Amino acid sequence: MNKYGKAAIRATQLILSGEVSFVDEAWNIAITENSTTKPKACPRSAFLGLCEAGLIKGVQQTHVNKPLRDDTNKNHAIEAVVLLSENDVFSSYTSLQLWRAIMKGNSKSHNFQMDVVLALWNNSMINTLVTSK
Secondary structure, three states, rough: HHHHHHHHHHHHHHHHOOOOOHHHHHHHHHHEEEEEEOHHHHHHHHHHHHHOOEEEOOOOHHOOOOOOOOOOOHHHHHHHHHHHHHHHHHHOOOOHHHHHHOOOOOOOOOOOOOHHHHHHOOOEEEOOOOOOO
16 A cells, blocks of 8 residues: 555544544645655545545544535546445456546546545445445
8 A cells, every 4th residue: 555545544544533623634644644755636635535525434524624626536536436336346456457447548647546545445434335327
């Protein structure tokens, strides 16, 4: 698991423990603990977007103090949760494989968004979506 996956888990733990009140603050603390390099915005948006969408277990809307506008990273993370909810085989994918499944042939570069999703998913921290087919 890379630093963004670890940061997502740690940020969730900070919220659930009550140590931190807001998800953006929790992310900033967690990424600082797990990295000495400048953090990327895409994994941050993926994490915050999952929180905002109510997809992380135990994280409430009251923990979101700055909602994201229409954000593609948020949307990609939610789409990944939909795929994982529909077919658990995706949980065995690498982050790059999951990214490619979401991109459906689009050559857009992966920027660690799926590391956040897979880390939370594989640690049972994401609410499963029920989808209609």
